[in-house]
Amino acid sequence: MKTHEISRRDFIQKTALTTGMASFIPSSLSANPPEFGTNEVKPPREVWIAGVSQMGIKAETPELMVGKVEEVLKQAVKYQPDFVCLPEFFPFANVEQNLTFAEKAAVSEKVLKKFSEFSKTLNCYTICPVFTSSEGRIYNTAVVFDRKGNRIGDYKKIHETTGYIQDGIVCGALQQPVIPTEFGPIGIQICYDINWEDGWKMLRDQGAKIIFWPSAFDGGKQLNMKALQNKCIVASSTNKNNSKVCDIDGETVATTGIWNPNFYCGKVNMEKVFLPTFMYLKECGDIEKKYGRKVKITIFHEEEWTIIESLSPEIYIKDIVKEFNLQPHSEGLREAEIVQQQSRA
Numbered sequence: 001m002k003t004h005e006i007s008r009r010d011f012i013q014k015t016a017l018t019t020g021m022a023s024f025i026p027s028s029l030s031a032n033p034p035e036f037g038t039n040e041v042k043p044p045r046e047v048w049i050a051g052v053s054q055m056g057i058k059a060e061t062p063e064l065m066v067g068k069v070e071e072v073l074k075q076a077v078k079y080q081p082d083f084v085c086l087p088e089f090f091p092f093a094n095v096e097q098n099l100t101f102a103e104k105a106a107v108s109e110k111v112l113k114k115f116s117e118f119s120k121t122l123n124c125y126t127i128c129p130v131f132t133s134s135e136g137r138i139y140n141t142a143v144v145f146d147r148k149g150n151r152i153g154d155y156k157k158i159h160e161t162t163g164y165i166q167d168g169i170v171c172g173a174l175q176q177p178v179i180p181t182e183f184g185p186i187g188i189q190i191c192y193d194i195n196w197e198d199g200w201k202m203l204r205d206q207g208a209k210i211i212f213w214p215s216a217f218d219g220g221k222q223l224n225m226k227a228l229q230n231k232c233i234v235a236s237s238t239n240k241n242n243s244k245v246c247d248i249d250g251e252t253v254a255t256t257g258i259w260n261p262n263f264y265c266g267k268v269n270m271e272k273v274f275l276p277t278f279m280y281l282k283e284c285g286d287i288e289k290k291y292g293r294k295v296k297i298t299i300f301h302e303e304e305w306t307i308i309e310s311l312s313p314e315i316y317i318k319d320i321v322k323e324f325n326l327q328p329h330s331e332g333l334r335e336a337e338i339v340q341q342q343s344r345a
Helices: 062-079 101-122 162-166 191-195 198-205 221-230 281-294 317-323 329-344
Strands: 046-052 083-085 125-134 137-145 151-156 186-188 210-215 233-238 244-246 252-255 263-269 272-276 295-300 305-310
Touching (some): 046 062, 046 233, 046 244, 062 101, 062 263, 101 125, 125 210, 137 186, 191 210, 198 221, 221 233, 272 317, 272 329, 281 305, 305 317
Parallel strands (some): 083 125, 186 210, 210 233
Antiparallel strands (some): 125 137, 233 244, 244 252, 252 263
8 A cells, every 4th residue: 555654855955045034945845745644654664853952042032032043943954854842942041132922922923824834835744833822811832833833733841840920921831732643643742741751641632643842951861861751752842951752762862962963853753662572572582483584563661561673664663563463562651540449459
């Protein structure tokens, strides 16, 4: 069966970015992204994720900061990422001009229009963190645009700092929906949220495949731990220090640093399943015998975890899961929780 998988080859190679308050102008765009949510369409196996660090970037006004971030994003053109994540309230970070939150929310509306166009012309999803206003309340929000520049969802920061709350920022609802993409559901946590489990569990329980983490600080090993703990891809963009993307095993795939302090772009294979080793020793042997080097089986001996990864464009993990009757680690834990609750009752 022919799939509708998005390929990097579908994108035009000749692109340009104008100076100043720049716009990305590909000479042509790839075909519309595939429809998702149907059984007939298999999700793309590769996802390219780009992020930004504002380390060392300063500006007098939010408008000038946005321009400087756009200059950094010139590097995205050659990678043509599927997702671009920007840092927490990036137009106002490292900026000299002091604005009220109401003024920041007004400026944010202009920023959102700009990055809606950015998503459309670069043909990518964009996670754009700003301040939004609704019914007299101001939120620390990450807005998501799809490849056509449509606003398809947002996340309002659940755990705001006490200082920002005292200054008038309102915390978002404890339950917020994931956002559908052709790569599966995605979710967002912001900065201070990393200190609580409820938001991450909320997204994990809804099946989030990628969790974006715009932040004022880089989180260090905490971010790798969140990826491993939640068995999903975690990608950050920060106001300072390093930004990075971590795979489901907690390993860093791409990061900013000495070589490139303000931009990263990394590729992650979505065709993986995370299993408890002790349950599937025989099945792993059978899978290896049948598929050979078309799959990669990684055993975490001390933790007793196993990751099975498809290396062939013809083989999809969900088919292997069905063929060998495998239960992903996260599903096993959810099933165990139900049984445990019944036992207590």
